[in-house]
Amino acid sequence: MDKYTDLIHQTFDFPTAEFQVENNELFFNGIPLMDIIRQYGTPLKLTYLPKISSQIQKAKRLFNEGMQKLDYQGTYTYCYCTKASHFSFVMEEALKNDIHIETSSGYDIQIIRALYKKGKIDKNTYIVCNGFKRERYRQWISELINEGFVNCMPILDHLGEIEYYKEHVNEKTKVGIRLASDEEPKFEFYTSRLGVRYNDVIDLYEKQIKPDPKFELKMLHYFINTGIKDTSYYWSELSRFVHKYAEVKKVCPELDTIDIGGGFPIKTSIQADYDYQYMTEEILRTIKRICNEEGVPEPNIFTEFGIFTVGESAATIYSILDEKLQNDKELWYMIDGSFITNLPDAWALNQRWPLLAVNHWDKEYRKIQIGGMTCDSQDYYNSEMHSFQVFLPKIPKNDPLYIGFFHTGAYQEQLSGYGGIKHCLIPSPQHILIDRDENGELISWQFAPEQSSESMMRILGYEV
Template sequence: MNTKYIDLINQTYYFPTEEFELKDDQLQFHGIDLMALVEQYGAPLKFTYLPKISDNINRAKGWFDSAFAKADYKAKYHYCYCTKSSHFKHVLDEALSNDIHIETSSAFDINIVNKLKAEGKIKNDTFVICNGFKREQYIENIAALINSGQNCVPIIDNYEELTLLTDATSKRFNAGIRIASEEEPKFEFYTSRLGIGYKNILNFYKTQIATNDQVDLKMLHFFINTGIRDNAYYWNELHKCLKVYISLKKICPTLDSLNIGGGFPIKNSLVFDFDYEYMIDEIVSQIKQVCDEAKVDVPHIFTEFGSFTVGESGGAIYKVLYQKQQNDREKWNMINSSFITTLPDSWAINKRFIMLSLNRWKEEYERVLLGGLTCDSDDYYNSEQNINAIYLPKYHKDKPLYIGFFNTGAYQESIGGYGGIQHCLIPAPKHILIDRDENGAIKTSVFKEQQTSEHMLDILGY
């Protein structure tokens, strides 16, 4: 009878995968011995595997290069990283080493840009796409970038922003317009709060940009909340966007770029199935077809990938401290941290991550629930939104069990308030960086030690 954890994984998923394999009964992630990390650094532990950032960037570049060649698409592709997914310097340094561009969301983002420019990581010809609702400080910082000679393209989000920008700088600059896309029927509202409505963009261009000698319309920006998906809703919104692009292009010769935003999904399960190459081929071919039929030049394509860039580089490791048998059916494995502190997406929006045991794969498994250390009833994790249990090797007091959550690299630290006050004052765990040297050997370093009580008490004013 197949009762061991390794049997469960083998009969449920295709295993091993490109990321995961088993060696000496212990889980390996991209060839990294995770139990060796635990022995060296302890648990709970957060880690960032930097090479995965470059790997995903170059995969996407390759897919677009291939799609352009197949479609005979005569324009350029520009990969942008959304800084809001993870603002950490080690992430930006790794991403920018791959000749990419960036997209910002708020005023302080521009301070990061200035730091990276001073270090030579961002050049003047690097595109800085400025999204978001802009007010005084963000406008001032964007204007300063434009004045410095930076290739900065503010994306107009509302009717007042263009005037605010032209008042803040006397230089001529390129701008974009964000389309306020219509949301899926299941949403609580019909139209995104971001951008300007489809029907109003042409008039906005004619009245505010065409008559303004200081501004050139460079880009039309399209993004939908659900991201890039192969469904009727996505293709319908893309074609509505292309209609607007065609109408603008015919009266605006400076318009030459289409930003299709981001939203590429990342692996949240070992049964994840998304055909990236097919989607990119189809997007590129449909853009070309529509432009050819309208007899206008195809646009340069920009993408803004955040989670896709950094998400699959992150992971979290916990130790199971204790098992509580609450009734005849429910066993709670208590971890030595808090999901609210370390994986806020898991309880805030029911986001799922890949979860696997690090050790004891050849022992029997059991059905359990995972609970965090806080006294909050929401501090737990399910394998799926509608299934209230997961499976792990059986708990034994004398046999420590370690579990890992993978592809957690996007948003968790920002949403959780990295280094700030955590729920029930459960500290943020130690965070390490994992890289490879020129020979491919793994090297690790501590980015931040586990948060201390002194640090939290200082924030609280004690």
């Protein structure tokens, strides 16, 4: 009999630092998942808070060690992109690690105020304000600056944006400019809709920033949608950006910082296949080389990591409700949730995550399709990153099978509209938080129960 445990051990170098199996039950970062399921039931989303801090410390260590090795003269600053996950427990865990914040919309500023009120940040924290800004966002940025948030930095996304700050900001203000990067060659558009054209940057500085003593251009920013990857496209865009930085630096002495947007990736399979140290050192080496060629000092570096910060901290756990053989070869496992409503990137972007059975590792495995509960034909999952198939254990009678999708901590609640109306009124699953106490023992608590019918009825305008 070919057991599920044999399949996993033959396919991967298993166990890993993250995944272990004891008595045919899966552990995730030392968490006995079956114990969590027995206590809380399914479906559930869990977030392991210590993973957020360990990811931040990993990136800081990589950049600081790389800078020391290459004698890089600038400094490194870690920013968390709130858009990856706005939850208070994510923000507060991340801020334990002496980091700064990148925002993308007006309501982010209210999160900044809440964090300041709780003492989680101070007025020296960098608030890097990105995005195409409607008036409310610009207004709240201006208010923060006027209240003494000295490192609240609007990143100009188009040529006319600074006019609002000239009218409403009363304090000396640091600003940045986002450069419009070219998109990946296979993308539908050639140049990003966001940011200022490369050819307009110096003109924007010379005509609108330099003449006004209230403003100081401190940062150039660019963003790569595909993240930091070892591709000719990435290195080409980074090189073009650094050359532009050197060109602007020669006419703007106060410019001293770049923000290399687009973060490190996370593992989408059980096995790691990304060389973080190599990529970090190569980024630093590229920037240093170009600046030396251009005869300008090496800039300070900001990164804004969202997915990397929070993605690997979370898992989404389901029960298999039943199995259905729909023809001679297509066997379906039906979950007590939905991919469209709970993990929308699986549906919209064909995103793959590490997928493992939580129990029954000693059972025979079979090829299956996984079906969600909505009536939509697209609500399914039938391939993994390392394979065009999915294999899971056979389900014993009267003994449920549980499965976990891992590294689901970024964007899924934001994209699915957490707490709102979902396709076929499938509720948001309960959310469990897991931490360790001062003795290193696991502690867990329920952040939110499964979404209720009453909350949906209120949103839909029915009397409850």
